[in-house]
Structure formats: structure tokens, C-alpha cells
Amino acid sequence: MTLKDIAEIAGTSLSTVSRSLNNSPLISEETRARIQAIASAHGFQPNASARSLATSRTGTIGLILPENYDRFDGLLYNAALHNDLRRSLERAELDTIVAFKQNRVSRQDNIEKLVTRKKVDGLILVQPDIDRKSVRFLEERTIPYVLIQYPPDEPNPPYDVFYSDSWTGGRIVAQHLLDIGCHRPLCITGGQERQSRQRVDGFRDAYKASGLPEDTVTVLHGDYSAASAAALIHENLENIGNYDALFAVNDLMAFGAMEVLRASGIRIPEDIAVVGFDDTALATALIPSLTSVHQPEEEIAFLACERLLELIDERTEFGRRISEARTTSLQPRLVIRESSGSRRKPAASDGTGAS
Amino acid sequence: MTLKDIAEIAGTSLSTVSRSLNNSPLISEETRARIQAIASAHGFQPNASARSLATSRTGTIGLILPENYDRFDGLLYNAALHNDLRRSLERAELDTIVAFKQNRVSRQDNIEKLVTRKKVDGLILVQPDIDRKSVRFLEERTIPYVLIQYPPDEPNPPYDVFYSDSWTGGRIVAQHLLDIGCHRPLCITGGQERQSRQRVDGFRDAYKASGLPEDTVTVLHGDYSAASAAALIHENLENIGNYDALFAVNDLMAFGAMEVLRASGIRIPEDIAVVGFDDTALATALIPSLTSVHQPEEEIAFLACERLLELIDERTEFGRRISEARTTSLQPRLVIRESSGSRRKPAASDGTGAS
DNA sequence: TGATTTTATGCAAGCGGTTGCGTTATTTTC
DNA sequence: GAAAATAACGCAACCGCTTGCATAAAATCA
Numbered sequence: 001m002t003l004k005d006i007a008e009i010a011g012t013s014l015s016t017v018s019r020s021l022n023n024s025p026l027i028s029e030e031t032r033a034r035i036q037a038i039a040s041a042h043g044f045q046p047n048a049s050a051r052s053l054a055t056s057r058t059g060t061i062g063l064i065l066p067e068n069y070d071r072f073d074g075l076l077y078n079a080a081l082h083n084d085l086r087r088s089l090e091r092a093e094l095d096t097i098v099a100f101k102q103n104r105v106s107r108q109d110n111i112e113k114l115v116t117r118k119k120v121d122g123l124i125l126v127q128p129d130i131d132r133k134s135v136r137f138l139e140e141r142t143i144p145y146v147l148i149q150y151p152p153d154e155p156n157p158p159y160d161v162f163y164s165d166s167w168t169g170g171r172i173v174a175q176h177l178l179d180i181g182c183h184r185p186l187c188i189t190g191g192q193e194r195q196s197r198q199r200v201d202g203f204r205d206a207y208k209a210s211g212l213p214e215d216t217v218t219v220l221h222g223d224y225s226a227a228s229a230a231a232l233i234h235e236n237l238e239n240i241g242n243y244d245a246l247f248a249v250n251d252l253m254a255f256g257a258m259e260v261l262r263a264s265g266i267r268i269p270e271d272i273a274v275v276g277f278d279d280t281a282l283a284t285a286l287i288p289s290l291t292s293v294h295q296p297e298e299e300i301a302f303l304a305c306e307r308l309l310e311l312i313d314e315r316t317e318f319g320r321r322i323s324e325a326r327t328t329s330l331q332p333r334l335v336i337r338e339s340s341g342s343r344r345k346p347a348a349s350d351g352t353g354a355s
Numbered sequence: 356m357t358l359k360d361i362a363e364i365a366g367t368s369l370s371t372v373s374r375s376l377n378n379s380p381l382i383s384e385e386t387r388a389r390i391q392a393i394a395s396a397h398g399f400q401p402n403a404s405a406r407s408l409a410t411s412r413t414g415t416i417g418l419i420l421p422e423n424y425d426r427f428d429g430l431l432y433n434a435a436l437h438n439d440l441r442r443s444l445e446r447a448e449l450d451t452i453v454a455f456k457q458n459r460v461s462r463q464d465n466i467e468k469l470v471t472r473k474k475v476d477g478l479i480l481v482q483p484d485i486d487r488k489s490v491r492f493l494e495e496r497t498i499p500y501v502l503i504q505y506p507p508d509e510p511n512p513p514y515d516v517f518y519s520d521s522w523t524g525g526r527i528v529a530q531h532l533l534d535i536g537c538h539r540p541l542c543i544t545g546g547q548e549r550q551s552r553q554r555v556d557g558f559r560d561a562y563k564a565s566g567l568p569e570d571t572v573t574v575l576h577g578d579y580s581a582a583s584a585a586a587l588i589h590e591n592l593e594n595i596g597n598y599d600a601l602f603a604v605n606d607l608m609a610f611g612a613m614e615v616l617r618a619s620g621i622r623i624p625e626d627i628a629v630v631g632f633d634d635t636a637l638a639t640a641l642i643p644s645l646t647s648v649h650q651p652e653e654e655i656a657f658l659a660c661e662r663l664l665e666l667i668d669e670r671t672e673f674g675r676r677i678s679e680a681r682t683t684s685l686q687p688r689l690v691i692r693e694s695s696g697s698r699r700k701p702a703a704s705d706g707t708g709a710s
Numbered sequence: 711t712g713a714t715t716t717t718a719t720g721c722a723a724g725c726g727g728t729t730g731c732g733t734t735a736t737t738t739t740c
Numbered sequence: 741g742a743a744a745a746t747a748a749c750g751c752a753a754c755c756g757c758t759t760g761c762a763t764a765a766a767a768t769c770a
Contacts, residue, residue, distance in 0.1 A: 045468065046472065047472065049404040049405075049407040049408040050408050053404040053405050060452070060474075086453065086455065087455075090455070090458045090460060090461075091460050095469070097415070099441070099451065103445045103448075104442065106445075116398065116400040117400045117402065117403040118403055118404060226639075259640075259641065259642035260642065285580075285582065285610060285611060285614075286614065287611075287614035
């Protein structure tokens with residue numbers, strides 16, 4: 001079933017059919033209605049390849065995932081983000097090609113492939129192992145693209161980024177713990193990436209600002225896995241009584257730590273308050289439920305898509321980006337649950353309001 | 356950069372370039388090499404739309420996910436499967452359009468859309484809310500497609516299905532528990548879907564076959580969530596001493612149950628052995644680590660892709676499926692961990708060998 | 711050496727849409 | 741009432757690639 005078939009049925013020319021289906025104002029109201037009726041009666045759908053060949057728009061965007069996407073901790077968080085993104089894109093009738101950054105067998109860069117073959121109108125790069133090469137490539141080609149979830153390393157990067165402010169995330173955890181009277185916190189990090197570091201920095205900075213001694217915050221280094229956190233706690237079990245709070249930079253490590261703590265008879269939150277990060281589904285499943293930092297992933301997904309659509313429109317109209325690149329930092333919020341909740345002091349005494 | 360450009364540079368005709376790049380035997384070795392060199396020097400990639408318009412092959416397949424994909428328990432398992440599938444497809448240089456079955460805003464059926472617009476060469480349907488309508492549609496159009504992870508409801512369905520045998524999964528759990536001397540098992544189901552029921556049936560059948568009384572297996576009904584399992588255990592806490600084993604039909608419920616058990620001072624596995632299902636990353640993260648049924652998702656992904664490629668080839672050659680539809684059931688295997696491990700009896704006394 | 715096959719390349723017609731421009735019929739304007 | 745503007749539609753070129761068929765050159769054969 002092609003335009004030609006519809007044209008024959010309707011007894012008009014092929015171009016009239018095309019215009020009718022695209023709601024062109026050049027066509028009279030009756031013919032348009034008549035043709036649209038015929039088309040939908042026959043279940044006509046335009047051939048996507050033919051259309052994009054003619055219009056050089058594909059109606060598809062590329063969602064590029066980092067190589068380590070299948071690591072468990074990332075899986076939980078990213079899969080949710082991923083779904084939110086697709087949901088956002090379907091509002092604009094865009095299909096989504098999901099790809100890893102590199103094809104593992106042909107070693108081809110999927111970004112370059114999708115772009116030069118003109119399979120996509122734009123790209124969403126999720127937590128990319130950002131390399132200057134890809135960015136330069138995309139900029140040279142004036143391809144619409146946005147980045148998600150990566151605190152940029154320069155103040156005003158040439159691209160659009162949407163990320164959840166890790167530093168603030170760490171800070172609001174610290175404020176909450178100070179609020180409930182925890183003055184000897186232990187912190188478990190995940191790695192040396194900026195994201196993990198910033199969470200710890202925000203945490204540490206807030207403790208510094210509270211006037212407590214410099215060395216108040218103890219930091220141990222894990223690798224995002226539950227096992228690593230469990231091992232760390234296990235090794236430091238004899239000193240664990242020195243701490244009254246535990247902040248893990250992701251929920252999974254909080255979980256691993258809690259396992260060992262409880263196995264050792266340490267009560268949560270009475271003996272030690274525990275806070276995680278990412279507010280994954282794990283947080284509510286745990287007993288006691290886990291206080292965690294919720295990242296506004298739905299909002300990030302929504303805004304990133306909106307922006308991408310803008311960029312696509314600009315490109316079809318002017319051939320390139322017109323508006324300036326923006327770096328958008330979204331604020332995470334703390335979800336207080338049992339793992340720190342019941343220790344909470346009645347009311348703030350020092351005016352630092354953590355919401 | 357198009358074929359025409361390359362042709363001008365090489366001083367040949369456009370069709371010679373096309374044939375050279377497609378390794379047609381009609382072209383002499385030298386010209387082919389020369390043209391390929393020029394093309395790759397200029398980073399030429401063929402326009403995907405133009406090529407598929409000419410060949411009616413898109414180099415893209417559609418991966419259709421069920422609506423409830425973002426439910427937590429499914430997320431864990433499916434996201435892993437999903438990654439495995441994409442990895443398998445990239446071996447064949449196929450891109451993947453990922454879509455939910457229905458567009459939530461336009462209410463359009465994405466299967467029909469992707470197929471009639473000719474955006475994909477074939478489809479992989481993951482745990483579809485299988486409806487006769489879609490199947491009939493795909494069959495009429497002779498579209499290559501395979502189903503994953505759905506025990507078919509008829510013995511010889513007209514499509515290709517790959518699934519993990521739930522019944523056997525339940526059975527091997529029971530055999531293991533019998534092996535380690537558990538004679539009073541409690542079972543927590545997830546829902547009324549065939550998948551959940553079959554896991555329980557396999558479990559129950561194996562216990563029946565062991566010669567124990569009919570009512571040996573107690574079954575409680577949850578909803579796949581950790582909270583539901585926790586609630587069930589909580590309600591039945593006073594009777595829990597009657598049981599020496601707990602089988603949950605997914606890891607998440609095993610997790611929820613374990614939380615309550617431990618909070619109540621019940622030891623795992625000494626007082627009660629616990630077994631989950633799906634062998635998600637949760638299983639190794641738990642303390643004690645969770646015995647669970649591992650589904651061969653990598654193998655399923657691999658076989659499903661292989662088969663889909665066959666179907667696509669058949670269709671391009673003959674216009675329709677030639678080979679008969681096969682139902683492929685893959686065998687899950689039990690991964691024994693701490694939550695049931697240390698209770699294990701030294702050697703089998705009755706010859707039922709659980710591997 | 712002329713006729714026939716083989717080999718290498720070019721021509722041109724699609725694939726199924728979109729869209730600028732031309733044509734015809736109908737209104738509007740003075 | 742004739743000229744100009746407007747409205748509705750058709751023609752045909754084009755998007756970039758593939759491929760059947762024609763052609764020319766080289767190789768093989770009688």
C-alpha cells in the first residue's frame with residue numbers, strides 16, 4: 001500500500017495524496033478529509049525510508065549507553081532512566097535506537113555510524129565516557145545531541161548537559177545526619193569518578209561548614225558493589241562503634257553494609273544511621289527501609305527530550321544550532337526512611353532546614 | 356558524501372562504486388580495492404534510508420517490551436536480557452529499535468507501526484502480553500519475529516518461542532531441598548501468570564514424586580514484590596517454625612522474606628533454607644548469599660537472534676517463512692549458595708541427583 | 711582471423727515519498 | 741467586464757542507493 005495506490009483509489013494525483021496526509025494548506029478541506037478517510041480505511045502508513053530520503057528526517061533518535069551499562073548498580077538506576085527517556089520520546093512520536101557506544105565485534109563507533117548513515121535525527125548520550133573526539137565529530141556535523149548525567153568538567157561546555165547535582169546530594173545527606181545528631185559519620189565511596197567524588201565532597205563540605213573538626217568524616221573506598229561495602233564494614237568491625245552514621249554513595253553499597261552490620265548485631269538506626277544514594281527500588285525493599293537521595297530522573301528525561309527536540313527543529317530550519325548550549329543541574333532530594341528516620345530529633349535547633 | 360561523489364573522485368560510474376562497496380563479483384579486483392580505499396579515506400557510509408528504500412532491508416530490528424517492563428522485579432531480569440539481546444544483534448550489524456508495545460500517548464500499536472512503516476526487518480517480542488491480534492497481523496504480513504520468555508499456551512504455536520522451562524526450575528529447587536533434607540517447605544508465589552504457576556507446579560510435583568504426603572507443600576500468594584513477601588512472612592510468623600525451607604518464585608520476594616526472617620531472629624539456612632528464582636544480581640549481594648535458579652538468558656538471547664536472522668533470510672529469499680516454527684525450551688540450572696548450602700547433606704542417599 | 715564467450719563497466723529504471731513550479735478554474739478587484 | 745489575484749490540483753524532478761540489461765573490451769575458440 002503506497003501513495004500511488006491511495007491516489008488511484010481516490011482518483012487524484014499522488015502529490016495531492018501526499019499533501020492531504022501531511023495536512024498541507026494547499027488542499028481543500030473536502031479532498032483532504034476524503035483522502036485521509038481512504039488512507040486510514042486501508043491502514044496506510046508511509047514508508048519510513050522513502051520519507052526520510054525525501055525529507056532527511058528519520059523520526060528516530062539514538063540513545064547511546066555507556067559500555068559498563070550492564071554493571072548491576074548502573075542497571076538499576078539506568079534502566080529506570082532509560083524507560084523514562086523512551087516514554088518522553090514517544091510523546092514526540094520518535095522511535096528510539098538504543099546502542100552501546102561501541103560495537104564490540106566490529107569495533108565501530110556507533111555514534112559515528114548512526115550519524116553518517118543518517119539513521120537518526122539526534123542523539124541522547126547517557127553517562128558517556130565522554131571523549132573529545134565524539135563531541136568534536138558531532139559539533140562538526142552540527143548534529144543535535146544532549147548529554148545526560150554527567151557533571152561537565154569545564155564550566156561552559158559546548159553541549160547541552162542535564163545532570164543531577166551530586167554535590168548537593170552529598171550535602172543534604174550531611175545536613176540530615178547533622179539534624180538527627182550524628183557527629184561521627186563514616187562514608188563509603190564508589191570510585192574515583194567525578195560523580196562519586198562530588199557526592200563525598202558535598203557531604204564533607206557540609207560537615208566542615210557545621211563547625212565540627214576537619215577530620216570528622218571518615219572515608220573508605222569501595223567499588224559500588226554490595227560485596228565491596230560488606231568487605232569494608234567487615235574489616236573495620238571493631239571500630240564500627242566509633243561511628244554513628246554511614247553514608248554510602250549508592251544504595252547497593254548501603255545494602256551490602258547493612259547486611260554485615262545486622263549480622264554483627266548492630267542496630268539500624270539506633271546504633272548507626274544509614275543513608276544511600278539513587279533511591280532505587282532497593283531502598284524501599286530493605287528492612288529497615290533505606291533513607292536515600294532521590295535523583296529527578298523523570299525530570300531529567302523530560303527536559304533532555306524537550307531540548308533535543310528544540311535542537312532538531314533549529315537544525316532543520318537553520319542547518320545548525322542557534323540557541324546557546326546550556327548546562328542544567330537538577331536538584332536531588334532526600335527521602336527519609338526508617339534507616340535514619342527514628343533517630344530524628346524532634347525539631348531543628350540550629351536552623352539548618354533539610355527538606 | 357554520496358556514491359556520486361565517490362564516483363567522480365574515482366572517475367568511474369556510480370554503479371561501479373556501489374558494486375565495489377558491496378563486494379560484487381562483477382568488479383575487477385583492482386577497481387574494487389581502489390574504490391574501497393577512496394571510500395574509507397573519505398569516511399563514506401551509505402545513506403541508510405536510500406539503501407533500504409532500494410533493497411527493502413533496514414538493518415534494524417524491533418525489540419518490543421511489555422508495558423510493565425519498569426516494574427522492579429522485571430527490571431532486574433529484563434534489563435540484563437535486553438543487554439544480552441543487543442549484544443547478540445550487534446554481531447549481525449543490526450541496530451535495535453526498542454519500544455514498548457503501545458505508545459501511551461498516541462495509543463498506537465508500535466508493532467504495527469514499525470512493521471507497516473517498514474522501519475524494521477523483524478521483531479523480538481519480549482514477554483509479550485501475547486494477543487492473537489498481533490500474531491495474526493505478523494503472520495499475515497509474513498514478518499520475521501520471535502518470542503522470548505513465554506511458555507506458550509498451545510503445544511505447537513505458529514511462531515518461534517524461546518523460554519526458560521519454569522516447571523523444571525521449580526523441580527530442581529525441590530530436588531535440592533529434598534536432598535538437604537527439607538520436608539516441610541513453604542512456597543511463595545508471585546501471581547496467577549503461567550510462569551509463576553509453573554514454577555510452583557514443578558516444585559509441588561517433585562515433592563509429590565518423592566512420596567511425601569500430598570499436603571507437604573504450603574503455598575502463599577504474593578505479588579512479586581519484596582514487600583508482599585515480607586508481609587506474608589510477617590503474618591505467618593508464629594507458624595514459621597513449622598517450615599524448614601522457603602521457596603520464593605523470584606529473588607526479590609526471597610529477599611523480602613529473608614529480611615523479616617532475620618529481623619525475627621530466625622537463622623538462614625540453619626532454621627530455614629531459602630531459595631529464590633532468576634539468579635539476579637541480588638542473589639550474590641545478599642548475606643547469606645541466595646541459592647537461586649539461573650535462567651540461561653545469554654543463551655536465549657543468542658538463539659533467538661540466530662533464529663530471527665534465519666527467518667529474515669528466508670523472507671528475503673522466498674518472501675515468507677520456509678522452515679517450521681519451533682518451540683525451544685532452555686533448561687535453567689540451580690546455583691547453590693549459602694542460604695541453603697551449609698545444610699546440604701554429604702551425599703545423596705536416594706539417588707536423585709540434583710546438579 | 712572472424713565468431714563467440716567471458717569480463718568489466720555504464721545506463722537508466724526503479725524504491726516511495728516530498729515539493730517547487732506550472733496549469734486550470736474560480737474569485738476578487740477596479 | 742477584463743485583468744489580476746487566489747485556490748486547488750497535477751507534473752516531474754529529486755532524495756541516494758541497487759540492479760537488470762546493454763555495451764565495450766578482452767580473452768577464448770574454431
